[in-house]
Every structure is written in structure tokens, then in C-alpha cells.
Amino acid sequence: MENIQTQDHIQPRKGRGRLILQFLKGSKAFFILCMICAALSALADMITPQIIRVTVDNVIGSAPADTLNPTVRCLLERFGGPEAIRGRLWIMALAVIAVAVIKVVTQYCFRVFNARGGETLVKNMRDTLFRHIEHLPFRWHMQNHTGDIIQRCTSDIDTTRNFISEQMTSLIRIGIMLVLSVVFMLGMNVTLTLIAMIPLPIIVWYSLFFHHKFRKGFQECDENEGKLSAMVQENLTGVRVVRAFGRERYERDRFGKQNSFYTSLWVKLGRLMAFFWCSADILSGVQIMLVVIFGVLFCLNRGMTAGEFIAFLSYNGMLVWPVRQLGRMISEMSKAGVGIDRIGYIMDAEEEQDVPDAQEPTMDGDIRFDHVSFSYDGSPEMLHDISLTVPAGTTLGILGGTGSGKSTMMYLLDRLYDLPEENGTISIGGTDIRKIRLEHLRRNIGIVLQEPFLFSRTLKENIAITVPDLQEEELRTAARAACLDDTIQSFTKGYDTAVGERGVTLSGGQKQRAAIARMLTRPTPIMIFDDSLSAVDTETDAKIRKELEKRFGSATIILISHRITTLAKADQVLVLDHGRIAQLGTPAELSKQDGLYKEIESIQSMSVEDTEEVNA
Ligand SMILES: Nc1ncnc2c1ncn2[C@@H]1O[C@H](COP(=O)(O)OP(=O)(O)OP(=O)(O)O)[C@@H](O)[C@H]1O
Ligand SMILES: [Mg+2]
Incomplete structure (x- = not known):
């Protein structure tokens, strides 16, 4: 009990994962289902460029059938082979629609499981936090502002939920898309794939460089939101004193100052994020430009087919998209990290406990x-x-x-x-x-x-x-x-x-x-x-x-x-x-x-x- 920490200057917390796992009780299964759906949806995304490639090269064009993957060749044979399908192009259109339907179904299931998982998670977090706070020592309550605790139990819970239900599942989807697009790209053109990957470490490094700045920014914003909530809560509780002493103007000014400061923090952070996203977009643009230039050269000089080039560009988009998303993800993760730490601050506080051999004597003595x-x-x-x-x-x-x-x-x-x-x-x-x-x-x-x-x-x-x-x-x-x-x-x-x-x-x-x-x-x-x-x-x-x-x-x-x-x-x-x-x-x-x-x-x-x- 002696090590009650004060609420300012929360250090990044170890064991965030353990805390998240503790809250995930009861909602884990939904999130696993979510991830499976995300994986299936990512897989569906990978198939469409292949259909387009086969259509362009083998069905419309005249590339030899032996360049095809045996499974794809077998599938085409079932419909009479590329020549027969050329007269019935709707078959390829149907394949694209079938893939789109699979994607829609998986995304629908993803959203349903996500909502179930998210709501169960939030309920569990609220219950756990409320139960824990109820058992914290009186002394802890005296040291912490009610408004700030309420903010941790509301907006920080929301941030954490968003992180788990949105970012974590996106992370899985992004991971799958990254791996699969690289695999498909390597299958088509190893040199062009390596060229496409050269700028990626720079983009990742750039994102990580900003991660630290975002984290600090979000922490500052969150702490000041807590102060603002505490101010509102205190003013509402002490409304009689405020009125009785005619302190409305003073309190309004005080609130106004804190509110402006809080707003300025968000504006500053917004500027930093805008700079990061735009500059990261330029880096991604450079990467796409490299792929286009070298892709065209390969098409002209090294026998890359038009279908392959189109499919390669699609996969490259899938590769660059997650890397571009990485910035957004990192800023969201920084925000969530701060939220989880702020909730962790409450969860770390020790509950009142009895000594191991606590007694229940009669209490009618001296x-x-x-x-x-x-x-x-x-x-x-x-x-x-x-x-x-x-x-x-x-x-x-x-x-x-x-x-x-x-x-x-x-x-x-x-x-x-x-x-x-x-x-x-x-x-x-x-x-x-x-x-x-x-x-x-x-x-x-x-x-x-x-x-x-x-x-x-x-x-x-x-x-x-x-x-x-x-x-x-x-x-x-x-x-x-x-x-x-x-x-x-x-x-x-x-x-x-x-x-x-x-x-x-x-x-x-x-x-x-x-x-x-x-x-x-x-x-x-x-x-x-x-x-x-x-x-x-x-x-x-x-x-x-x-x-x-x-x-x-x-x-x-x-x-x-x-x-x-x-x-x-x-x-x-x-x-x-x-x-x-x-x-x-x-x-x-x-x-x-x-x-x-x-x-x-x-x-x-x-x-x-x-x-x-x-x-x-
Ligand atoms: N939570 C606290 N943290 C720090 N100091 C405190 C706290 N509560 C009380 N004190 C201080 O301890 C001293 C004794 O406070 P206490 O409330 O016991 O006084 P009291 O004799 O009950 O006074 P009163 O007659 O006004 O109720 C005071 O100087 C007060 O400022
Ligand atoms: Mg007293």
C-alpha cells in the first residue's frame, strides 16, 4: 500500500499484453473469428489480380497455357480452355463476382464478430475497472481526481477497444496482405519485387521515427483531457459554492484556459500527423513510380506480359497500402498505448487486502x-x-x-x-x-x-x-x-x-x-x-x-x-x-x-x- 503512485507522469507500462489478455476474457473467441474472416478477406483480395492476369494474358491474349499454374489450367479446361472462354468472357466476370461475394460475406462476418467481441470486451473492462476501483483504498481515492478517473474509465476504454477491435485485426490483415503480395510478386518477377521492396525499410523507419513523437503527444492530450474532465466534475459538484461566491467568471476563465490549451495540443498533434501522412505519401509515391518505370522497362525488354504487369501493380498497391497504413496504425497504436497505460495505472493500484491470518473477533471490547x-x-x-x-x-x-x-x-x-x-x-x-x-x-x-x-x-x-x-x-x-x-x-x-x-x-x-x-x-x-x-x-x-x-x-x-x-x-x-x-x-x-x-x-x-x- 505504501507505493501508491500519483497520477501525473505515468511511465510506459510493462505488461500491457497481460492487461489486454486479462480484459479479453470472454471476447477472445470473437476476435479469433474476426481474424480468420480478415485472413479470408485478404486472401480473396489476392485472387482478383490473378483472374485479371489470366484474362489479359491467356484468355484475351495468346500466352501459352503452360505458363499457367496447374490448378488454374485445370479450372480453365473445365470450361473448355482459354480459346473457348474467349467467346464467353462472362465466365471470367463471374469469377470476379464470386470472389467479390466471398469478400463481402467474410467482411460481414468480420463486422458482426468484431461488434460482439468489442462490446463484450468493453463490458468486461468496465466491470473489472469498477470492481477494482470499489476495492481501492480510501487513500488512493483521495489522491486522484474523480473526473480523471471517470475519463480513464470512459474515453480510455473506448481507445483501447478501438485498438483491439480495429487496429489489432487490421494488423493481422495487413500482415497477411504483406506476406501474400510479396509471395505473388516474387512468383511473377523476382528483380522487380526486390526493386519494389527497396524503399519499404525507409518508409517503415520513417513511421517508427514519428511513433515516439505521437506517443508523447497523445499522452499529453489524454492527461489534459483528464484535467479538463476533473475541472468540469469539480465545478458541477461545487456549483453552490461557485454561485454563492459569484465565481462563475473566474471558473469560466479557468476552464477556457485549460480548454484552449487542450485544443492547442490537438492542433499541434494534428499538424504533426498531417506532415507525417503527407510525407509518407510522397515516399509511397516514389516507390510506386519506381515499380511503374522498371515494370514498363521489363515489359519492353524482358518479356514481362501486360497481364503480369497489371497484376504486379495490383499486388504492389496491396504492399504499399499496408505500409502507408502503418503510419496511421502507429499513431493509433501510440494513442491506444497511452490509453492502456492510463487504465493500467488504475489496475496497478493495490486493492485493500487483509493480512493472511485476519481475524474476526468480537468487537465489544475496549x-x-x-x-x-x-x-x-x-x-x-x-x-x-x-x-x-x-x-x-x-x-x-x-x-x-x-x-x-x-x-x-x-x-x-x-x-x-x-x-x-x-x-x-x-x-x-x-x-x-x-x-x-x-x-x-x-x-x-x-x-x-x-x-x-x-x-x-x-x-x-x-x-x-x-x-x-x-x-x-x-x-x-x-x-x-x-x-x-x-x-x-x-x-x-x-x-x-x-x-x-x-x-x-x-x-x-x-x-x-x-x-x-x-x-x-x-x-x-x-x-x-x-x-x-x-x-x-x-x-x-x-x-x-x-x-x-x-x-x-x-x-x-x-x-x-x-x-x-x-x-x-x-x-x-x-x-x-x-x-x-x-x-x-x-x-x-x-x-x-x-x-x-x-x-x-x-x-x-x-x-x-x-x-x-x-x-x-
Ligand atoms: N487526506 C489528507 N491528506 C493530507 N492532509 C490531510 C488529509 N485529511 C486531513 N488532512 C490534514 O490533517 C489535519 C487534521 O485533519 P482532521 O480532518 O483530522 O481535522 P479535524 O480535527 O477533524 O478538524 P475539523 O474539526 O475541522 O473537522 C489537518 O491539518 C488537515 O489539513
Ligand atoms: Mg473533522
Whole structure:
């Protein structure tokens, strides 16, 4: 887990083939069929020039029959020989049509298998990536931009699919065409074939020379597309902040700048590709010119027949076409390589894993922090030598300034971040939490996060998220305990009210209460409330706490709050100051000691008195 890489500067990845093979599960057969069809189609392409050659030389012309291949001669004999066919030229036309039909059928099958293979591949990739991302550590998610991850899971998947379903199959077709055309050309004229092949290494070298440049260009484009997506995603998520602070123009300018930069990268790449394709076309033109000049000379001086020359030119076209395509293929392959690397970046991230002998102990024991220190990646230490015990069934209140490390302590307890071995130990009932099976640990710790998150589903689905078959009455009891039932009943659709994306249609306090109700649907031996009553008024806060006390007497509760009234009933209160234990004791003890607790207590009691005076 220590080697989580950041998303910038992805290096070309080893093992791309292995990754592709992993994704190809279930679609391999379709692609093999595709390749067979591509091979048959390429073969059909090879036959037509031979038919034309025989027609020109032997049927229309008078070349002797013994120059023919025995199989072809046999075929011609079946129709009465070249002389007889001369009067029935439609036979040769029919042969051309028959070959064309074979080609059409193979191409149809190719497209059908390709579509099946491509879609199966994409589905498999999406499933695999989603499953993998779901199991990646919280820490990984914090280090990567959501928009960029989404881009990798959408457009990079498409690029990879195009590469496998288009380029890989084209590569097979190109390979077959290259080999077969050279074989046919050699069969007709060895010297002319060698002349035709002289410029090819130059064209291939030229293509490879540009390959590196394209790869870098595509990588830059892809990374910047990711940044653009992340910007859009962040703006949509933070639309309220943008509006509330009138930041539209600023955000628009920022987006505009990134968008222009992204566009300029594509324009630059487009220019490079245009230059490459045009110059590669000139090289191919030179090659064709050489073949034409020498072919004509051979026809005039060395007895090459007109039919052979026509067929040779066709095969040369088939030879040059793939070589010309090589440039396009290489640029597409570069693009796909970048896409695969970007997907590989996600797949390389290590999933959360249990230790080999992970245990599932009962979780109703004491919680103990033993000399715990912690720092986030690359940040200074946030928690310093924290040691304390929360006896089972008691309530620990935590108070501390913002950024003092309260939530961090809870993240560590829930193993959203793993505590490195040398940074102390957190144990529950004497078992080091690193040795507890993650799912077991989290199933037994109910946590209401500081920023409650609701899915864009109904209230019912949101509250019953951990217990899908929750009975109506249990659902309402949980909501009642969170002082939310009355509010929900006042909505026209009650529990079936959709809450909008991230719960936008609810107030902050309603969201917090929905998150509390969600936790209450499944009683757990440990419950954490991370400042989860901050957005509800003091009266409702008191009501909820009373309900909680009634419902879960035996649970161990950790209550993070800035309200003294909330903390006053705790068995002990921890006061954190810049990641250190500043005070630890019962509320009664702390209200007598000089320190943050006493200060806040007096400020808050003053404000209560003030309010009472104002009200009076
Ligand atoms: N994912 C993270 N990466 C790096 N630093 C982080 C991360 N999360 C929190 N921090 C830093 O760790 C420190 C403690 O944060 P934490 O969220 O634990 O504070 P807190 O006591 O819960 O504050 P608050 O009362 O505002 O919720 C802060 O300085 C914060 O900037
Ligand atoms: Mg916090």
C-alpha cells in the first residue's frame, strides 16, 4: 500500500499484453473469428489480380497455357480452355463476382464478430475497472481526481477497444496482405519485387521515427483531457459554492484556459500527423513510380506480359497500402498505448487486502490507541503519540480546534487509512485492528462522517443502504430516533422522496439526520459521530442524544463535537490540540481544569445566557 503512485507522469507500462489478455476474457473467441474472416478477406483480395492476369494474358491474349499454374489450367479446361472462354468472357466476370461475394460475406462476418467481441470486451473492462476501483483504498481515492478517473474509465476504454477491435485485426490483415503480395510478386518477377521492396525499410523507419513523437503527444492530450474532465466534475459538484461566491467568471476563465490549451495540443498533434501522412505519401509515391518505370522497362525488354504487369501493380498497391497504413496504425497504436497505460495505472493500484491470518473477533471490547502517530503522505505529522483507552460500553467525547486531528483518529480506527507498523497500535478488545478482517471491522463500526453523503436515490434507499430488506417500521424507528420521521412525513412522497444528487434537495441538518438514521438501522458495537450534529439546533441535538442513549446502552460511542452540551454526558472527554492530547478526563474534571474545554464551556454558557436574556 505504501507505493501508491500519483497520477501525473505515468511511465510506459510493462505488461500491457497481460492487461489486454486479462480484459479479453470472454471476447477472445470473437476476435479469433474476426481474424480468420480478415485472413479470408485478404486472401480473396489476392485472387482478383490473378483472374485479371489470366484474362489479359491467356484468355484475351495468346500466352501459352503452360505458363499457367496447374490448378488454374485445370479450372480453365473445365470450361473448355482459354480459346473457348474467349467467346464467353462472362465466365471470367463471374469469377470476379464470386470472389467479390466471398469478400463481402467474410467482411460481414468480420463486422458482426468484431461488434460482439468489442462490446463484450468493453463490458468486461468496465466491470473489472469498477470492481477494482470499489476495492481501492480510501487513500488512493483521495489522491486522484474523480473526473480523471471517470475519463480513464470512459474515453480510455473506448481507445483501447478501438485498438483491439480495429487496429489489432487490421494488423493481422495487413500482415497477411504483406506476406501474400510479396509471395505473388516474387512468383511473377523476382528483380522487380526486390526493386519494389527497396524503399519499404525507409518508409517503415520513417513511421517508427514519428511513433515516439505521437506517443508523447497523445499522452499529453489524454492527461489534459483528464484535467479538463476533473475541472468540469469539480465545478458541477461545487456549483453552490461557485454561485454563492459569484465565481462563475473566474471558473469560466479557468476552464477556457485549460480548454484552449487542450485544443492547442490537438492542433499541434494534428499538424504533426498531417506532415507525417503527407510525407509518407510522397515516399509511397516514389516507390510506386519506381515499380511503374522498371515494370514498363521489363515489359519492353524482358518479356514481362501486360497481364503480369497489371497484376504486379495490383499486388504492389496491396504492399504499399499496408505500409502507408502503418503510419496511421502507429499513431493509433501510440494513442491506444497511452490509453492502456492510463487504465493500467488504475489496475496497478493495490486493492485493500487483509493480512493472511485476519481475524474476526468480537468487537465489544475496549478500544485502545497506543502511542499512535500519523502523517498523511508527504505531509508533516498530524497525530503525535496518542495513547488512550475507551472502555467498552462507554462514551468518549472528542473536542479540539479545527484541523487538530479528530477525524483523522476516526479514519485510522475505521482503517480508511492504514496506520504504518512503526506508528503505534490501535486495538479493539486487545486485537490489533490491522489483524482484523477489514469487512468485519467496518461492519462493526457505525460511522456518521463529518460530511454526510447521500446517493441520488430515495430517502428510503439512502437510509436502508446497509439493510436493503429493512421493514417499514424499523426504518421509521431509525428515522424517529434521528428526529427525521416527522420531517419525512411532511414531504409529499414521504420516504419515497428522491433526494437529488448528493442530497441537494435536503438541508444540511436533514442530511446529517438521514446519515444518523442510516447508521441506526444496523446497530453496531462501536458508533462514531464525527461532528454529525453540528447542523442541527441544540434542542434537536439533545433529543437525538437522548434517543441514542435509550437505544444503544451497551455500545461504545465516540462523539466528536464542538458543543459542550453534547460532550457533557460523555464518560471521558479527550481534548486534542494540534494532534496532541491536551486534556483527558471526565467532563466534570475538565470543567475544573484550565484549558480548551473550560474556555469553550464558559463561552457557550455565556452565549446561552445572552440568548436567554435577549429572549426575556
Ligand atoms: N487526506 C489528507 N491528506 C493530507 N492532509 C490531510 C488529509 N485529511 C486531513 N488532512 C490534514 O490533517 C489535519 C487534521 O485533519 P482532521 O480532518 O483530522 O481535522 P479535524 O480535527 O477533524 O478538524 P475539523 O474539526 O475541522 O473537522 C489537518 O491539518 C488537515 O489539513
Ligand atoms: Mg473533522
